[in-house]
Every structure is written in C-alpha cells, then in structure tokens.
Amino acid sequence: MIRKFISGLLGLVATASANADWQLNMPVGVTELSAETHDLHMMAFWICTAIGVLVFGVMIIALVKHRKSVGAEPAKFSHSTAAEITWTAIPVLILLAMAIPAARTMIKIEDSRDPDLTVVATGYQWKWHYRYQDQDLGFYSTLARPSLEARQLGSPVDPFAVDNYLLDVDRPLVVPVGAKVRLLLTSNDVLHAWWVPDLAIKKDAIPGIVNETWFRADEVGTYRGQCAELCGKDHGYMPVVVEVVDQYEFEQWVADNGGVIDETVASNQ
C-alpha cells in the first residue's frame, strides 16, 4: 500500500506538467444549451472574482495599513447610512444582471416540444436501461468488463491501464447528430440521476415519476458521464455513455440491433 502511495506521489510530480487531463473548468460541451450554461457559469465566476478582488483588496489594504504595529490609531466611526444603502443596492443590481440571462436559458431548457427521437432511460441498481420508443428497441447499459475487473478491492489490474476507467459501458446510448433527443427518465428502484457534462444534462430518475429533458448534440463523438444521485453501494459504477453518430450510421445501428426505423425521424434530417 505504502509503495503504491509513494509511486502515486512520484507519478504526480512526474506527470504534473505533462498531464493533459488537469481539467479545471466546466466543459463547453456540444449542445447550444451546454455552451450557454458554460457562459452563465463563466459570467457568475467573473462577477464573483471581481467582487472578490474588490472586497479582499480593501481588506488587505486595511490589514497592511491599519494595524497597531505600524502605529495606526483606531477611528471611532461605527456606521454610515449612505455606505450601507450603497452596498445593499449595488448587489441587487448585480444579481438582476445575473438572473435575467439565467432565466432565458432556463426557459429554453424546459422546452422539450417536437423531439426527433424519444428515449426512455430507466435507472436500476446499478445500470441503465434505454428504450427507443419509436424504434421498438431496448437494452441495458452496464459498466464495461475491463473497468469491472479493475474496480474490485485489491484488484491486480491498474485503473490507469484501463481506457476510460469507470466511464465505459458495454452498450452505449446511440443518437443521431443534430437531432432533438427527448429523454424520459424514471427508475425501477431508488433514485438515480442521469448526467453527461458535455450535454449539460442532469436529471433525476425517480420511481413512480417520469421526468423529461432533452438535448441536441451538434458534434459527432462519444460523451461520458455518471449516475449523480447516491443509489447504493455501486453508485460509482453505473456510467452513462452517449455515442453521437451521423444519421446514416444511426439508422444502420438501429437496423443491426433489430429496431424499426421511423420515417419521420429520417425525414426531419
């Protein structure tokens, strides 16, 4: 164990500069709404940074100048109505400036009308089941074999040797690029949550309730996420993988898996 710890420490130092995976920020993602969410996040971040620089700046000036060791004499003032009104009013205006664009994006997020494709995702302890409503196609999606072997307590398999450790499944959700995919979420047992950061989607899967959300991926690719609501011992082992492919490939995939191609989906593209 100690050896592993030390090698981890050395590995950290060695790879610190070379490692491209030091992701610091929220991904911009591949949907219009993920980009907007990223923008809102950055706006809030920079506003907070500006306020922080201001407040901490004044504090630091006070800490340097108004200390007894440099001979500062304490002033006597204990209130200023003007100052207090100012620093109540200005934050209200800043908040309004943040709330309005946020509300605009929220309205778009909730607009799941006219989908091109509807998938029902059902959470199970501890896997996902996807059912393509119009294609008459359904399957379970569970943690991929290599991750499953490496994740056991005391497993001889090194997680670093596994591609996409814990973020890979046997059968991903496949959707066409550019299509508005409506996701209906529910659960068979306890609460789960379906989260893919690149799609900016996180929604709870709740037994007895069908939740609705949607995304339109603009780029072909594989996007990975995880269950985000504690659902028992294997909560960390039920990843979500979405493969966004072009329309032709999607139809091929549906046919290969015994599904039915709905003409309306094709005609929308």
Place this chain on the structure above:
Amino acid sequence: MSTAAADIEAHDDHGPAKGIRRWLFTTNHKDIGTLYLLFSLTMFFVGGAMALVIRSELAQPGLQFVHPEFFNQMTTMHALIMVFGAVMPAFVGLANWMIPMQIGAPDMALPRMNNWSFWILPVAFGILLSTLFMPGGAPASGWTMYPPLVLQTGNAFPFLIFSVHLMGISSIMGAINIIVTILNMRTPEMTLIRMPMFVWTWLITAYLLLAVMPVLAGAVTMLLTDQFFGTSFFLAAGGGDPVMFQHIFWFFGHPEVYIMILPAFGVVSEILPTFSRKPLFGHDSMVYATASIAFLSFIVWAHHMFTVGMPLSGQMFFMFATMLIAVPTGVKVFNWVATMWKGSMTFETPMLFALGFIFLFTIGGFSGLMLAIVPSDIQYHDSYFVVAHFHYVLVPGSIFAIMAAAYYWLPKWTGHMYNEKAGKLHFWMSTIFVNLTFFPMHFLGLAGMPRRIPDYSTQFADFNFIASVGAFGFGLSQLIFLYVLVTAKRGAEASDMVWDHPRGLEWTVPSPAPYHTFDEPVHIDRTVAFPENP
C-alpha cells in the same frame, strides 16, 4: 422538606459538586457549556477520522482500503456526526457559557432542562455509532436520508431514526432554553437592540431550530412508518411521492445550514471589534441582516433539488429567492471590512481565525451564488463542486469561527493565557491544509466528478491525491489544538479584560469566571459593555 429549604438558603455560594456527580447532575451553565464543548470536540475527532477513511480511499483510483458499502457508511456517518455532533453542540456550548455572561444573567433560565438536553446527546450518538457494528452496517444513504434508498438500510434503520429524534429533542430543548434566557433574564439595562451580536445571532438561530427540528422529526417519522407500519408517504408503489421527502427534508435542511453559520457570524462580530480596537460597524444593520437571512432561509429549500423536475415557475422562484440571500450576507461581509477599516489591528489567534473565516467563508459564499444559477446548478449539482462549496462554508466557516471563539474566551474560562505560538501554528496549518483539501474539489466537480463515489476515473486522480494530502494535514493540525487545550492552564494568569479593552459584560467578571456570576442585576458602564449604540 427542611433540608431542601436549607439547600436553597445555602445556594448563594455553593461550589461545584465533587467528582463525576458534578458533571452528571450539574445545572450550572458553565459546566454544561464545558460538557457541550468537550462532547463536540470528541465528535469532531470521530467524524474527522471517518473523513480520513474517505480521503484514504479516494487518494488513488481503484479500491485500496474499503468496500463501497462501507465507504457510503463513512460519508453518511461523517456528515451526521459533524453536523449534529460537532458543529451544533459546539455553538450550543458557546451559547451556554457566554449568553448568560453577556446579558448579565446568573444562569440559563431552565437549568434542569439544560442538563437533560446535553445528556441526551451522548446517548443519541452512542446509538448512532453502535449502528457501525450492526448487521447490514451503519446507515449508508447519505445524511439526507433520501427514500427509497434509506429504506434499504439494514438493522440500523430504526436506530438511525431514533438517534435523529433524540438529537432533535436535544436541539429543541436547547433552543427553548436560549430563547427564554435571552428574553427574560437580561439585566434591565440590556435592551434587545443593545445585545451583543453573538446573543442576537443565537436568538435568531434558536427560533430557526424551534421551527425546523420538528419538521425533520416529522420527515423521519414518516420514513419509520413507511418501513414498519405499511404507510406509503414516500413510496410510489403505494401512491406516495419520493420527492415529497426531499421537500420536507430541505425545508428543515436549509434553515439548518444557517443554524450552523449564524452563531459563527455572531462570534466573528464579537472578535473583530476587539482586535481592531474599533466598535462593530453597523451593529443594527447586522441584526437586520441576520434576521433577513433567517427569513429567506425558509423560502429557498428547493434550490437543493433543481434536478428533480420542478415547474419552470418554481425553479425561477427558488433561484431568485436564493440569489437574494447574497444581499444580507454581503452586508455582513462589508460591515466586517468596515469594522477593520481604520482600526488598529493586532493578530492574536482568535483574530487570525476570524480573518480566515471572512476570507474563506466569502469564497464559499461566491460558490453559493454560482450554485443559485439554475442552468449552472444543473451541472454543479451532486458533483464535487457542491462538496467544495459546503465544506468551505462549514470548515473554514463554522469550524474556524468555533476555533476563534474557543481561543477568544479560553482565558476567561481557564483564567490563563493559552499558548499563543501553538495557537498561531494551529491557525496557519489549518488554513493551508483546508485550502489544499477543498479548493481542488471545485475543479473535480467542474470536470465532472460526482460526489459520494468510492472510486473515480483516472483523469480525476491528481486533484484527489492533493485533496487527500490536504485532509491528512488538516486532521493532524487539529492535534495542535488538543495540545493548546491540554496546556491551557500552564500559561500566565489572565486579567479580567484578557484582551485590550474588549466590549461586553463577560469581561467585567474575573478570569476564570466564578462558578456563579451576576447574582444581582448588574449596572452597565456603557463605555465598557455595550456595543457602540445609542
């Protein structure tokens, strides 16, 4: 009985009883305050040990030490113990010690109930900790106890509910005692608005406790009947609604968050003026800001649940209400900065912890504001960003304020100055390591790491390793505090004032404070005792 009458006669100057009886049967607010504080410290180390189990497992990808089910038990127990066993009792302990002394009261208004409300706690936590050894292990559903998962708890389930009930009863009795004491036992010249900020924040906190602890009791009772008596409050199969639990829980849970931070605001508002040698800026607006925060805390609960599927209008309401909290919280921070401005500051340990609080709590406040923005929150929710946020407001927030309070009033309690060098070392080590632990968690959350997982994908490895190093550093730094406490009576004798002309009635009595203080209504020299106020 004649002996009872004789006891009452002799009541004036009796000292503490001898041995264990002193602590078991005490009705003295100072003894009970000490008991609360020592209990809290014990739980702080127990919960901290569990945090270190968590951070050990998370130091590297792959499972090295514990099974996932035990990992979940650790996260659940860590939270329950830190929230109900460490932070809340610490503030109740400070309230017991300081509120009577700050308002010129001889003791708490309901001393026997005071004894009872403390002694329930060791029983409650004894029960909770015993679940670790039960078939099926300790509760593993997170401290939020969401159904249906919590109903999968093994034999520990009824014990979890029972211990939560006991904690609630203890808190409610403590809150009643504090309210009655503050409203009835002030020395006549101590009008409400003249009260020190610590007393004010606790008065408001006590009302929050009174309002929400019964709600938690109701929620867990419904869990109990769902499990054992065939009801289906939260079971979809029986027509119930699992989301309703979350609404009820967070109606308790959000005010609970402020229960853990408002007294911290009070502590900082006491310490800052002392070491700035300048009265607290905007005492009255601090009171109004505290009351506003308390009111708002009742109408923001659903911001913990933006991903459960709520109507758009509901989401909007909870977003706007949540953002509004930034206004009174901002007022507080600005007032503190204005208190420091043009002061004559010195940097003893209590001041250092108070300053650390202002800097780092504000960072937690910023991430809180970011979390209010619904679209971003959908990304942050249940990720390590949230873990970073609430640990920033709870560790360098609440815990730092508790540490600040302990150093500030320790000489008044013991009659001796603590070891200042060790105190400063404790502060700097804590500050460095608390940031090393929790700051990288922001990055982990933004990069997509969910909370409450025992293992993670390899791209999260580096920041997790740093956080684990920080956690062990922070844990070990707290041993310095233990050293300060053990050696607390070895320092020079403390004067009555202890510090450089602090304001407040507690500094008008000798150090250590006599077993009984303020047997008669005390006249207040306004230049000494009142916060600067007409």
